[in-house]
Amino acid sequence: MNDVDFVGICSLDSDLINVYEKINVDDKKYKYVFSEMIDVAHSDALVLFRRGRVVDAIEKLSSFANGYDVAWLADKDLAGVVISAINDYAYFLQKNNEVMASVEYLKKILNAEPGRAVAWLNLADSNWMIGKKDEAIKQYVEYKDIVLAKDERSKIPSRVIKRISKYSG
DSSP states (O other): OBBOOOOOBBTTTTTTTTOOOOOOOOOOTTHHHHHHHHHHHHHHHHHHHHHTOOOHHHHHHHHHHHSSSSGGOOOOTTTHHHHHHHHHHEEEEHHHOOHHHHHHHHHHHHOOOOOOOHHHHHHHHHHHHHHHHHHHHHHHHHHHHHHHTTTOOOGGGGGHHHHHHHOOO
């Protein structure tokens, strides 16, 4: 990993005088530096996305989404940061009509954290978009059940209720 974030924050904990330490993938420090870097990139990507710059948001996270170790999704020290960033990356892909890629990332997230409601919603929406309505309905139901268990009924989008009612049964 040898990169400097565009906002001028050195990704390798060095000062900005062109003195950098290379961290190899097999180094124990690598995953922690990766976690810090993806967190910064994720914040930047969210700003870009909110400004309507979806492609730029995707680009900001793409090297991280393609470079993380899936085992990190279950690592208690890294999972929160990595899962959140990868979930949003998948959502950005979905909004950019890259739905199949979105599905693959969301499945990995849910394999590691099956109680993540927003990932179920995003996966259901992605499957709905590609015509896999039966799968989507099951995922909407899973999403709804998780949200209701948290007593957060008001967070359930109306499309979820409509789609479950119309296509179930």
